[in-house]
Amino acid sequence: MPTKDWIKPYRDSLLSQYRLTDEAQRDVDAFFKRLEQMAAKCPDQGTFTTLFLQDPMYQEYMSFFTKYQSMALTQSGETIDEAVVTMRRESDEISARENAKEMVEREVNAAVSHMLPDEVNRLRWGGARTLPIIGPIIQWIDNIKWIKRMFGKND
Secondary structure (H helix, E strand, O other), X not given: OHHHHHHXXXXXXXXXXXXXOHHHHHHHHHHHHHHHHHHHOOOOXXXXXXXXXXXHHHHHHHHHHHHOHHHEEOOOOOEHHHHHHHHHHHHHHHHHHHHHHHHHHHXXXXXXXXXXXXXXXXXXXXXXXXXXXXXXXXXXXXXXXXXXXXXXXXX
16 A cells, blocks of 8 residues: 555654654554555645645654653663663762772771871871971972062062
C-alpha cells in the first residue's frame, strides 16, 4: 500500500530517535493509524503532505518530540533519563573515591607529623621561612618588595 510509504519517514524520524515506553508506543501507534486513514483518502503523496502539514495532526506529531524528550536517545544509545542516572552514579563513585583518598592522605599526614620532630614539621608546613637564619632574610626580602610595590616600582 503506497500510503504507508508516505508515512514511513515520519514514523522513522520519531522511532529512530526515541526508545518509547509501552504506553508511549501505544499512543504513537494510535496516532499513525489515524494518519494512515488520512493518507488513504489522498490521491497522491503531494496532496497527503500538504493536507498533513495543515492539519492539527501535524502539531500532534511535532508534540511527540517534546512530550517524549526524556525518552530521546543519546549518542551512547541510552535515553536521556538513563544517561542522567548513569552520570549521577559515576559522579557519586568519583566523589566517594576522592573522599576516601583525601581521608587517607589526612591520616597519613597526621601519622607522619606525629612521628617527626617539631623542627621538621615546622619546615614541612612552613617551608624555608621557619628556618632560624633563612626565615628572617626571606621576610625582609618580602617586606622590601612590598614597599617597592607601594611606591609603584615593580621588579
